Amino acid sequence: MTLDPTDRAIITATQSGLPLVSRPYAQIATDLGLDEGDLCNRMRAMQANGVIRRIAVAPNHYALGMTANGMSVWDVDDNRVAELGQRVGNLEFVSHCYERPRALPDWPYNLFAMIHGTSCDQVEALRADVAAILGDACRGNDILYSTRILKKTGLRLRRQKG
Incomplete structure (x- = not known):
């Protein structure tokens, strides 16, 4: 599957984590010149198609004592x-x-x-x-x-x- 430029931009903007603001998806949408609803719909579609596995917190297992x-x-x-x-x-x-x-x-x-x-x-x-x-x-x-x-x-x- 190839990504269109907008989906690729969404992945690049989110791959290192979401911004720590009260409305992270609104911030990303603004940064990319998108509507927040369109951003969320695209992310849901990419998840449904297997392009995005999940959106989750990634704990640092070393900080949790799993050394x-x-x-x-x-x-x-x-x-x-x-x-x-x-x-x-x-x-x-x-x-x-x-x-x-x-x-x-x-x-x-x-x-x-x-x-x-x-x-x-x-x-x-x-x-x-x-x-x-x-x-x-x-x-x-x-x-x-x-x-x-x-x-x-x-x-x-x-x-x-x-």
């Missing part, structure tokens, strides 16, 4: 990875869950799930919960812990010139 973060990797039966990945992705302590191709022979893992906790011990306990869900469909796993944030943002569209 142990591990990308768990799993070697899951290819015939079950979609079904089991959905179950893992639904866990409240998993923020990201992906199926990815293996890089054999060195990297046998095809399911990735970011687990957040307040300590490595807690993350290991949560990892055991994931292992229990995967059961005998999982042939192996590992975890890669974050040591330092180098960059942390969602996808950002570039402003178009012109």
Whole structure:
């Protein structure tokens, strides 16, 4: 799906967050030269079409004490990875869950799930919960812990010139 210039401008104006004013949508509409109702209708349409997943507060998990973060990797039966990945992705302590191709022979893992906790011990306990869900469909796993944030943002569209 391609975005028209107005929808693209709306995404660029909101992708880093809404302005902290009493009427954020009115402010964005004014900044873009739009009617507030038109802005909201366009945003609803983009959400209905899957262009925008959701509009939500994004808490800083580090500030909330969730400082142990591990990308768990799993070697899951290819015939079950979609079904089991959905179950893992639904866990409240998993923020990201992906199926990815293996890089054999060195990297046998095809399911990735970011687990957040307040300590490595807690993350290991949560990892055991994931292992229990995967059961005998999982042939192996590992975890890669974050040591330092180098960059942390969602996808950002570039402003178009012109």
